[in-house]
Amino acid sequence: MAGNFSPPSLEQECKSHPAWKNVEFYGYLDRNGVNELLKKVRLGMVILEATPSYIYSLPVKMFEYMASGLPVIASDFSLWRGIIESANCGICIDQTNSAEIRNKINSLISEKSNLSNMGKNGRKAVEEKYNWGNEERKMIKFYQELFLYK
16 A cells, blocks of 8 residues: 555554554655556555545546556446446446455456456556547647637
């Protein structure tokens, strides 16, 4: 696990839990640290609460995992599900159900070939669709249309 806790008081709550002994916590990592960590892990998780700011967002973390060739486990939000299912690069789960999260992680990890295929599919989706080159073309087209119809 890497990153900062929000709110900061959550860190102490997590560290006091008996299962914390099973967590390898890296804290905040810079870009190089993140890249090194992504080389060592088998999947990426984007499990967030169902708040409007998350439900309708495109989490950079999810695309970083995909670009790194990691399968994704994500909260089951319609927008995210559409991306993950169309790319066949992971699974969506009920973020409020810890038993389901645990079972899905264990299931994915035990299916090494499926895990590998999902990772490859995510990487391919980023290379072909979810990248700045495609977004650049969309923006240029948008601005051209905006100024042509002024």
